[in-house]
Amino acid sequence: MTELYSKKVMAHFKNPKNMGRIKNPSGVGVVGNPVCGDVAKYYIKVKSKLKKGKTVEYIDDVKVETLGCGAAIATSSMATELVKGKPVNDALKITNKAIAEALEGLPPVKMHCSILAEEGIKNAIEDYKKRKTKKAKAKTATKN
Amino acid sequence: MAKIYLDYAATAPIRPEINKLVKSLLSQKFGNPSSIHSFGREVRELIDNARENLAKFLNCTSQEIIFTSGGTEANNLAIKGVVSGFKDKIDLPHIITTKIEHHSVLHVCQSLEKSRKTEVTYLDVDKNGLIDSSEVKKAIKPNTILISIMYANNEVGTIEPIRQIGKMIEKLNRRREQIIYFHTDAIQAGHYLKCDTKYLHVDLLTISGHKLGSLKGAGALFVKKNTPLAPQIIGGAHEYNLRAGTENTLGIITLGEAVKFANNIKEVKKIQKLRNYLEKKILKDIPSVEPNGHLIKRLPNITNLNFKYVEGESILLNLDLKGIAVSTGSACTSGSLEPSHVIMAMHECPKRAHGSIRFSLGWKTTKKNIDYVIKTLPKIIKRLRKISPFGKKEY
Numbered sequence: 001m002t003e004l005y006s007k008k009v010m011a012h013f014k015n016p017k018n019m020g021r022i023k024n025p026s027g028v029g030v031v032g033n034p035v036c037g038d039v040a041k042y043y044i045k046v047k048s049k050l051k052k053g054k055t056v057e058y059i060d061d062v063k064v065e066t067l068g069c070g071a072a073i074a075t076s077s078m079a080t081e082l083v084k085g086k087p088v089n090d091a092l093k094i095t096n097k098a099i100a101e102a103l104e105g106l107p108p109v110k111m112h113c114s115i116l117a118e119e120g121i122k123n124a125i126e127d128y129k130k131r132k133t134k135k136a137k138a139k140t141a142t143k144n
Numbered sequence: 145m146a147k148i149y150l151d152y153a154a155t156a157p158i159r160p161e162i163n164k165l166v167k168s169l170l171s172q173k174f175g176n177p178s179s180i181h182s183f184g185r186e187v188r189e190l191i192d193n194a195r196e197n198l199a200k201f202l203n204c205t206s207q208e209i210i211f212t213s214g215g216t217e218a219n220n221l222a223i224k225g226v227v228s229g230f231k232d233k234i235d236l237p238h239i240i241t242t243k244i245e246h247h248s249v250l251h252v253c254q255s256l257e258k259s260r261k262t263e264v265t266y267l268d269v270d271k272n273g274l275i276d277s278s279e280v281k282k283a284i285k286p287n288t289i290l291i292s293i294m295y296a297n298n299e300v301g302t303i304e305p306i307r308q309i310g311k312m313i314e315k316l317n318r319r320r321e322q323i324i325y326f327h328t329d330a331i332q333a334g335h336y337l338k339c340d341t342k343y344l345h346v347d348l349l350t351i352s353g354h355k356l357g358s359l360k361g362a363g364a365l366f367v368k369k370n371t372p373l374a375p376q377i378i379g380g381a382h383e384y385n386l387r388a389g390t391e392n393t394l395g396i397i398t399l400g401e402a403v404k405f406a407n408n409i410k411e412v413k414k415i416q417k418l419r420n421y422l423e424k425k426i427l428k429d430i431p432s433v434e435p436n437g438h439l440i441k442r443l444p445n446i447t448n449l450n451f452k453y454v455e456g457e458s459i460l461l462n463l464d465l466k467g468i469a470v471s472t473g474s475a476c477t478s479g480s481l482e483p484s485h486v487i488m489a490m491h492e493c494p495k496r497a498h499g500s501i502r503f504s505l506g507w508k509t510t511k512k513n514i515d516y517v518i519k520t521l522p523k524i525i526k527r528l529r530k531i532s533p534f535g536k537k538e539y
Contacts (some may be wrong), residue, residue, distance in 0.1 A: 001224070004461075012462065013458070014465070016531060019531040020531070030533075035497065036481045036498075037455060037474065037483065037494055037497075037498035038455070039533055039534070040533070041533040047435065057200075057382060065533035066531055066533070067453065067454065067455055067533060067534060068457075068458065069453050069455055069456075069457035069458055069461075069474065069534040070346070070461045072455070072458075073458060095226065108518055121195060129366055
């Protein structure tokens with residue numbers, strides 16, 4: 001029987017990874033497509049560690065809440081898997097193509113789901129960076 | 145794994161009586177009904193019988209029935225046929241239809257409109273999917289030649305006041321210079337509602353075989369005597385010169401057989417009882433579910449439910465994994481990424497369309513089937529809502 005989705009998509013759809021919320025997240029990214037109706041909310045927890053004498057920020061935890069079709073659920077699950085534990089700068093390089101490939105492909109009409117997943121991760125990281133600058137500014141302001 | 149089919153509005157399983165008939169026809173009756181010899185004549189007789197059965201069902205004459213390749217072709221023929229039948233008699237013909245028609249009516253009207261040959265009014269419906277017959281009357285212009293309104297909607301099952309509109313048009317026609325013809329798409333209604341064309345006061349009516357438990361690839365258009373209709377497929381004298389092409393003999397003969405099972409009160413009541421049971425249980429066991437469509441003026445076999453905070457395709461896929469077949473108005477399954485035009489016309493809310501599931505029952509549905517759905521569905525909805533960013537406070 002011809003399948004609608006690849007085995008990998010169905011595996012992630014049946015058993016999505018990293019679903020839920022993070023309390024006190026470092027950053028949150030919301031993406032949605034009003035036409036197709038998919039909405040996803042990504043939460044990240046960023047921590048720092050020393051690597052070769054340098055401080056490296058990495059994604060310690062990532063979670064997502066998804067309202068959407070099979071592809072939307074699978075891509076958000078895969079996106080979180082791909083960035084979990086990765087340095088923030090590497091996570092920013094995530095592409096929709098990489099997400100789709102990791103899922104053994106998506107039907108053409110569902111490719112936009114992988115774009116949403118990419119944007120969701122990136123939005124969460126940008127939100128984290130914004131919060132960080134704001135905090136730094138607040139710190140210097142109190143110092144002065 | 146259980147295999148439960150609740151998508152009768154898409155197509156119905158073949159009835160055993162039809163199955164038996166097909167087998168006997170396949171092995172013996174292969175003749176071309178246009179042939180003069182005995183091989184042709186015996187098939188011609190069977191087609192004539194089918195036409196008579198259908199004529200009885202529609203309360204019309206055999207000459208008023210045109211067999212087509214299905215409901216879509218019949219709807220195309222009705223609309224394009226009447227418009228081109230009026231050619232040269234009117235500069236810019238006007239059609240009135242509704243926003244909730246099947247695409248085989250809507251897209252035909254849109255394409256005629258695009259070619260600037262026709263003016264079209266698309267009527268709104270209320271939040272239950274009902275057409276207001278006074279709105280139909282208001283939309284009528286001096287150049288109106290055709291009104292096409294479905295008998296019952298395929299997504300939500302709402303039944304439109306066809307008889308009331310038909311009588312209104314008939315009354316208006318007595319005083320009008322330009323006669324208005326009235327078409328109804330009875331594809332979904334066929335099995336469940338009275339399709340007496342005189343009772344309904346219609347000039348054209350579409351019926352489809354496979355929704356009645358017969359074969360795919362055969363349908364019919366009732367065309368009242370003296371309705372101007374130009375053929376859309378030409379190249380032969382078949383179907384009273386209105387639809388050329390060698391007849392789909394198997395499809396037509398089985399369609400003629402299948403109408404015998406339509407409007408069977410006992411069966412209809414049984415299906416309605418099961419539908420009500422399914423709907424009641426879901427509404428009781430699952431929070432935040434809203435029915436779409438009119439709750440009384442509705443086909444007895446359809447319930448269309450909106451599950452808040454979840455998306456239709458993910459419900460459908462999960463049910464499919466459990467062997468249950470349903471359908472959704474969600475954009476994600478349409479291929480075009482557009483949410484259901486029917487639910488959008490009723491609610492103007494894409495969210496409502498995205499979370500909607502249509503359960504359509506039929507002749508083979510059992511209480512055991514429904515019990516299995518009732519047992520399976522709440523777990524699926526709960527799981528999907530757990531991963532959804534919305535509706536958390538309600539749990």
